[in-house]
Amino acid sequence: MGSRLIAALAALLLVIPGAALAKIKADETFVFPAGKPVRIIFFRPDVKVGSLGVGSVEEPNADWTAAARAKLTAEVAANQKAAGNEIVFMPEQEGDNAQIVADYQALFRVVAGAIAQHKMFPGASLPTKAERFDWTLGPGAAKLGEIGGGDYALFVSTHDAYGTAGRKVAQLLFAGMFGGFIPAGIHSSYAALVDLRTGNIVWFNVDPGSGGDVRTDEGATKRIGQLLNKFPSAAPHAAEPAPAPAQ
Amino acid sequence: MRKVAMLAAALALVAAPAGAYKLVAHGARVAVAKSEMTIDPPIDWNRQQSRPGRNAEAWTLDGIPLNEVTFYGGIEGGKALFKEVDKKNKPLPVFKSTMLTPDVVQLFEASYRIAGGSSLFEVGAVEPAEFAGHKGFRFRYAFTLEGEEVKRLGEGAGAVVGGKLWLITYEAPAIHYFDHNLADYRALVASARIPGPQVTVE
Amino acid sequence: MIRAFGAALALLAAAPAPAADQVTPIGAGWQPTDKDERGLWLEVDELERKLRTSAFVMRDPALNAYVRGVFCRLVGEAACAPVRIYILRTPVFNAGMYPTGMMVINSGLLLRMRSEAQLAAILGHEYTHYTNRHVIQGFRDLKRKTSVMTWLALVPVGGYAVAAALTVAQLGMIASVFTFSRGMETEADAGSVPLMQKAGYDPAAAWRVWEQLRAEQDATAAARQRKSRKDADGGMFNTHPPTAERLAALKELAAKHPLGGPADDGAVRYAAALRPWWPALVDDQVKLNDFGATDFVLGKLAEDGWTPDLLYARGELYRSHGDLAQAAGFYRQATEAPGAPPEAWRGLGIVALRSGDEDGGRAALGTYLKLKPDAADRSMIAMMAGETN
Numbered sequence: 001m002g003s004r005l006i007a008a009l010a011a012l013l014l015v016i017p018g019a020a021l022a023k024i025k026a027d028e029t030f031v032f033p034a035g036k037p038v039r040i041i042f043f044r045p046d047v048k049v050g051s052l053g054v055g056s057v058e059e060p061n062a063d064w065t066a067a068a069r070a071k072l073t074a075e076v077a078a079n080q081k082a083a084g085n086e087i088v089f090m091p092e093q094e095g096d097n098a099q100i101v102a103d104y105q106a107l108f109r110v111v112a113g114a115i116a117q118h119k120m121f122p123g124a125s126l127p128t129k130a131e132r133f134d135w136t137l138g139p140g141a142a143k144l145g146e147i148g149g150g151d152y153a154l155f156v157s158t159h160d161a162y163g164t165a166g167r168k169v170a171q172l173l174f175a176g177m178f179g180g181f182i183p184a185g186i187h188s189s190y191a192a193l194v195d196l197r198t199g200n201i202v203w204f205n206v207d208p209g210s211g212g213d214v215r216t217d218e219g220a221t222k223r224i225g226q227l228l229n230k231f232p233s234a235a236p237h238a239a240e241p242a243p244a245p246a247q
Numbered sequence: 248m249r250k251v252a253m254l255a256a257a258l259a260l261v262a263a264p265a266g267a268y269k270l271v272a273h274g275a276r277v278a279v280a281k282s283e284m285t286i287d288p289p290i291d292w293n294r295q296q297s298r299p300g301r302n303a304e305a306w307t308l309d310g311i312p313l314n315e316v317t318f319y320g321g322i323e324g325g326k327a328l329f330k331e332v333d334k335k336n337k338p339l340p341v342f343k344s345t346m347l348t349p350d351v352v353q354l355f356e357a358s359y360r361i362a363g364g365s366s367l368f369e370v371g372a373v374e375p376a377e378f379a380g381h382k383g384f385r386f387r388y389a390f391t392l393e394g395e396e397v398k399r400l401g402e403g404a405g406a407v408v409g410g411k412l413w414l415i416t417y418e419a420p421a422i423h424y425f426d427h428n429l430a431d432y433r434a435l436v437a438s439a440r441i442p443g444p445q446v447t448v449e
Numbered sequence: 450m451i452r453a454f455g456a457a458l459a460l461l462a463a464a465p466a467p468a469a470d471q472v473t474p475i476g477a478g479w480q481p482t483d484k485d486e487r488g489l490w491l492e493v494d495e496l497e498r499k500l501r502t503s504a505f506v507m508r509d510p511a512l513n514a515y516v517r518g519v520f521c522r523l524v525g526e527a528a529c530a531p532v533r534i535y536i537l538r539t540p541v542f543n544a545g546m547y548p549t550g551m552m553v554i555n556s557g558l559l560l561r562m563r564s565e566a567q568l569a570a571i572l573g574h575e576y577t578h579y580t581n582r583h584v585i586q587g588f589r590d591l592k593r594k595t596s597v598m599t600w601l602a603l604v605p606v607g608g609y610a611v612a613a614a615l616t617v618a619q620l621g622m623i624a625s626v627f628t629f630s631r632g633m634e635t636e637a638d639a640g641s642v643p644l645m646q647k648a649g650y651d652p653a654a655a656w657r658v659w660e661q662l663r664a665e666q667d668a669t670a671a672a673r674q675r676k677s678r679k680d681a682d683g684g685m686f687n688t689h690p691p692t693a694e695r696l697a698a699l700k701e702l703a704a705k706h707p708l709g710g711p712a713d714d715g716a717v718r719y720a721a722a723l724r725p726w727w728p729a730l731v732d733d734q735v736k737l738n739d740f741g742a743t744d745f746v747l748g749k750l751a752e753d754g755w756t757p758d759l760l761y762a763r764g765e766l767y768r769s770h771g772d773l774a775q776a777a778g779f780y781r782q783a784t785e786a787p788g789a790p791p792e793a794w795r796g797l798g799i800v801a802l803r804s805g806d807e808d809g810g811r812a813a814l815g816t817y818l819k820l821k822p823d824a825a826d827r828s829m830i831a832m833m834a835g836e837t838n
Binding site for chain 2: 499502503504505538539540556733736737738739768769771795799802803825826828829830832833
């Protein structure tokens with residue numbers, strides 16, 4: 001479902017340049033509870049990198065994809081360490097645990113899709129949730145915490161397709177002839193933080209126009225920096241009582 | 248039902264942004280599925296403006312792929328449950344007014360297998376049950392759609408009255424979602440009214 | 450998207466690969482070094498990773514052991530040991546073997562095979578595509594001929610042909626879909642027949658399989674009153690169009706590779722291995738709402754006799770088609786033979802009730818309940834049978 005979400009975001013970009021998309025507001029009051037180390041399980045990210053041809057036909061590039069996945073993963077680890085959080089990678093599982101992890105990842109993609117659809121496109125807002133942000137994987141997600149050894153889960157998904165030379169030419173022609181617009185490529189990403197005790201999505205960030213060329217180290221740094229910008233921080237360690245963690 | 252196609256249709260939503268989902272306020276009886284079936288929801292729901300079929304309508308709380316209640320209002324003989332996916336190569340089966348419950352359940356299953364592009368569909372218990380004051384049925388099912396790996400559970404309730412099929416189904420991922428709002432769905436079913444003489448059910 | 454397949458296949462068929470592109474056959478432990486092929490392997494590995502936890506994979510140990518056993522008998526233990534076999538639950542006929550040594554077989558194919566020899570013919574054919582590295586050849590051919598289309602774009606999923614979005618059930622098409630020119634198909638046929646001979650399977654099973662499939666295409670089209678697609682680059686069999694030429698070539702090959710002794714087609718072993726799954730797989734086929742194809746498939750399977758299972762399946766088919774009178778006949782025949790599934794009485798009962806025969810209907814439903822006390826639909830059928838719980 002992640003790829004379908006990203007495909008829809010990409011489709012959106014292709015049609016409406018610079019569309020004013022609503023900023024998704026996850027629970028902005030969420031902070032990590034004070035005094036406890038924050039252990040975040042980073043799930044294997046959904047990463048797709050390829051090229052985009054003239055007819056908007058996408059060609060996957062496995063080398064780019066593998067490289068991007070490695071760089072983005074390393075960058076997430078660095079980013080979180082710098083933030084003072086403990087980050088662990090969800091290890092490869094076998095048997096029943098592998099199925100549980102896969103099932104929750106599949107569910108997460110669907111939830112992420114619903115969040116993006118209903119919170120990003122003003123016209124697709126759900127009236128009963130217009131002012132709310134309460135999506136969840138359910139309390140059963142605590143199992144993931146046991147399997148992976150953490151209290152939170154971080155999901156990251158990126159989709160990039162770089163315009164080929166042919167496409168760049170078409171872009172120029174098209175722009176010249178009709179004053180129209182063909183975006184150069186697809187560059188969308190999202191990231192989400194899940195509180196594994198409740199399964200609630202406590203933080204969500206989606207960007208259909210992500211920066212940074214993920215095939216490069218600098219680009220991966222820029223991409224993750226943008227994506228995890230305004231990532232929840234720990235409550236301040238101070239004399240006054242810590243703010244209550246969000247429900 | 249068209250969960251998997253939903254995001255691909257995001258494009259369409261942008262093209263016609265207003266009213267993609269409308270509020271169905273609690274405490275007011277409303278007609279559904281462009282039919283004479285009416286429902287009185289105890290809680291607020293969101294109605295999807297683009298309908299899955301001519302006489303079908305979908306409601307959701309958190310998003311169609313997360314919880315979906317579909318109303319089928321008086322499907323007539325010769326008609327399919329929802330819009331064709333590929334009429335030329337994979338036509339949907341049609342309802343026949345002489346169908347008995349097992350035939351209806353099979354019609355539902357076959358429709359999902361074809362439209363959902365997946366053979367992963369199982370029917371569980373099938374029981375007689377009152378529906379909108381008529382002798383009807385209730386059944387459970389489980390399925391996985393093409394292109395996804397989310398296992399979903401479903402419950403359906405309905406009746407064939409006056410040669411037409413009236414049906415309300417509820418589907419949600421097996422993890423958390425199905426159980427979470429099952430009672431809300433059953434409350435909608437309990438409130439359903441359809442035309443026709445009310446029959447007392449023993 | 451089917452048109453896209455056709456276009457691509459036509460392109461491939463049009464020009465043979467230049468000599469420089471010929472690849473050396475694959476062996477166990479072989480790893481790609483070429484950039485194209487490495488990329489292909491990465492994609493396929495990603496695919497296999499999804500299959501490991503996919504709901505669409507049939508994991509029944511007995512069924513898997515049987516299919517694996519046939520494959521190992523065919524290619525030898527050493528060759529089969531590193532191969533991973535995934536059986537996918539989908540009524541679409543297909544099978545494929547990926548360059549990484551992963552084999553995918555659809556349940557729709559298993560339904561259509563009438564013997565172990567026929568299954569071996571298909572496995573041998575796919576295995577030859579693999580050993581002769583047709584996949585990467587075809588991949589390169591395609592890339593050279595068209596820069597716009599991608600090999601994954603040929604698979605009909607939205608317009609966003611990325612592996613993550615692919616239907617797992619359609620994945621069985623990838624290894625075979627985009628790669629195979631007529632030359633390659635001929636090579637694969639040629640490779641499969643000696644393998645069968647060596648393993649003691651009747652080589653004639655090969656052309657029979659393709660002939661059955663070709664005839665099925667005709668039946669589907671006839672029922673839908675459209676031109677058959679067996680010779681077009683479309684339809685279910687566009688990946689392996691069983692042309693008249695190929696059938697002739699296969700017959701010749703079979704004649705050239707006669708078995709020394711009696712032919713083993715393993716039909717009984719095959720039927721026994723499929724037995725626990727057979728009703729579900731037939732159900733998958735019936736519920737496609739493709740009357741012509743299903744009627745044909747059942748008829749072909751019944752060439753050695755209409756078993757009660759096949760009669761029951763036919764009853765289900767005709768009932769869902771609205772032909773209640775015929776359905777009643779098939780259900781009745783089923784119930785008259787020993788070993789009929791309890792569902793045959795259920796079908797008989799439903800049809801009787803719909804036709805106005807209350808007594809007959811109730812009686813038949815009562816028999817169903819007696820034979821299957823733990824039926825999931827017990828409560829509904831009991832009510833219909835007039836029984837009070």
